[in-house]
Amino acid sequence: MNQFEIVTNGPEETGHFAEKLAAHLNPGAVLTLEGDLGAGKTTFTKGLAKGLGVTKTVNSPTFTIIKEYKGRLPLYHMDVYRLDDSFEDLGFDEYFEGEGVTVVEWAHLIQDQLPEELLSLSIYREGDSKRRIVLKPNGDRYSELCKEIVS
Numbered sequence: 469m470n471q472f473e474i475v476t477n478g479p480e481e482t483g484h485f486a487e488k489l490a491a492h493l494n495p496g497a498v499l500t501l502e503g504d505l506g507a508g509k510t511t512f513t514k515g516l517a518k519g520l521g522v523t524k525t526v527n528s529p530t531f532t533i534i535k536e537y538k539g540r541l542p543l544y545h546m547d548v549y550r551l552d553d554s555f556e557d558l559g560f561d562e563y564f565e566g567e568g569v570t571v572v573e574w575a576h577l578i579q580d581q582l583p584e585e586l587l588s589l590s591i592y593r594e595g596d597s598k599r600r601i602v603l604k605p606n607g608d609r610y611s612e613l614c615k616e617i618v619s
C-alpha cells in the first residue's frame with residue numbers, strides 16, 4: 469500500500485489541506501481519521517466541511533456518534549470512540565454507500581464495518597502546532613487522489 473505524508477504548521481494549514489482535499493471528493497467517499505486527543509481531527513474535519521460548502525458550525529460528534537451537514541455533498545461526521553457492541557444497529561453501510569462524504573474518527577474501533585476502499589488519515593503531533601498527516605489510500609481512486617493532492 470502506498471503512503472503519503474504532509475506536514476502542516478498550524479491549524480490554519482491543516483484546515484486548508486483538508487479544504488483542498490474536499491474539492492476532489494465524490495459521493496461515497498470514506499475517510500478515516502486517527503490521532504491522539506487534540507491532534508487536529510476536528511480541525512481537519514472543519515476544513516473538509518468548508519471545502520464541501522458546509523456553512524453550519526462543525527464540532528466533534530463525541531456524544532451523538534453521527535452528525536450530518538449539508539453542503540455541495542452531504543458530510544457525515546462520525547466519532548465511534550464511545551460505541552459499545554450495539555454499533556451493528558447504526559447502519560454504517562448506508563452512510564458509506566450514500567451520496568455524501570463520510571469521516572470516521574477512531575475508525576479502528578469499527579474496522580470490520582468499514583468498506584474496503586477508503587482513505588485512512590493519521591494525524592501526529594510534531595510540536596505545539598506542527599502536524600504530520602499520513603495518508604494511506606485503499607483502492608485505486610484514493611491512490612490517484614493522493615498522488616494528485618500531495619505533491
